[in-house]
Amino acid sequence: MKILNFGSLNIDYVYQVEHLVRPGETLSSVDRKVFAGGKGLNQSIAMARAGAKVYHAGVVGEEGVFLTEILRRNDVDTEYIEKEIGQSTGHAVILVDQQGQNSIILYGGTNQRQNRSHIEKILNGFDKGDYLVLQNEINELSFIMDKAYERGMKVILNPSPMNEKIQSLDLNKVSMLILNEVEGRDLSGEEDPQEILKVLSETYPSMTIILTVGVNGAYYKSGEESVFQSAYKVQAVDTTGAGDTFTGYLIAALSRGETVENSMNLAAKASAISVTRNGAEASIPIIAEVLDYTFD
Secondary structure, eight states: OOEEEEOOOEEEEEEEOSSOOOTTOOOOOSEEEEEEEOHHHHHHHHHHHTTOOEEEEEEEOGGGHHHHHHHHHTTOEEEEEEEOTTOOOEEEEEEEOTTSOEEEEEEOGGGGOOOHHHHHHHHTTOOTTOEEEEOSSSSOHHHHHHHHHHTTOEEEEOOOSOSHHHHTSOGGGOSEEEEEHHHHHHHHSOOSHHHHHHHHHHHSTTOEEEEEOGGGOEEEEETTEEEEEOOOOOOOSOOTTHHHHHHHHHHHHHHTTOOHHHHHHHHHHHHHHHTTSSSSGGGOOOHHHHHHOOOO
């Protein structure tokens, strides 16, 4: 079984601010740093640091070649990443306030330059039962999902950022949906986590659903099996990338046959550690740290 992450590759420009900017407000930043990012890159690195073998597919511009190098240094296979001359790499402008909360603006760039012949060529290297991990920061999402489903791959979708493109997908082809409570509300029309899970599981009875609810923990539901994982309490510095850390660790643990309980607990620990550090990719812990970390 192999894991293919067909995902975004971004350059993150992170600004430290006193509070998140309000409409019409001009706000000075306290600090600015540049990090590797993109939900795709973050999740690939999280899976790799959790011990999984991961193949990453995507597109970068010339200034984004360093993203490919970072993936390689983290033991992610990059043979399916293409470089486009004359095109800008995707990037994000991220504001982080004094409480560690963030606000993000995305520019798609080369993340919106996937082409169908390239997609089919990549998927030819994968077989029935292999994992395909997707987020909503690249184009041709429906085509990738359809072709992977035809091959019998297990499609894992993180529908972030949530928009009308997700609503147009055939979610019956998704084996596992990993989403937060805001995305859950948009897809189900419900507010309460239990009602979100109930509606989604009734609508997609063959789908495994993982619903994260921030400091209130996370829920796993697959058929009649339900597991709740509480969140570990830490002092948050920057929540950027916490969801990607959770997603990557969860997929990695499940892919190697860990129990649902152990997988959810490992993912919760890793994401809690990540929020105590700045940045997205830079904040993702390695598996040894997660296993040894002691929470107060």
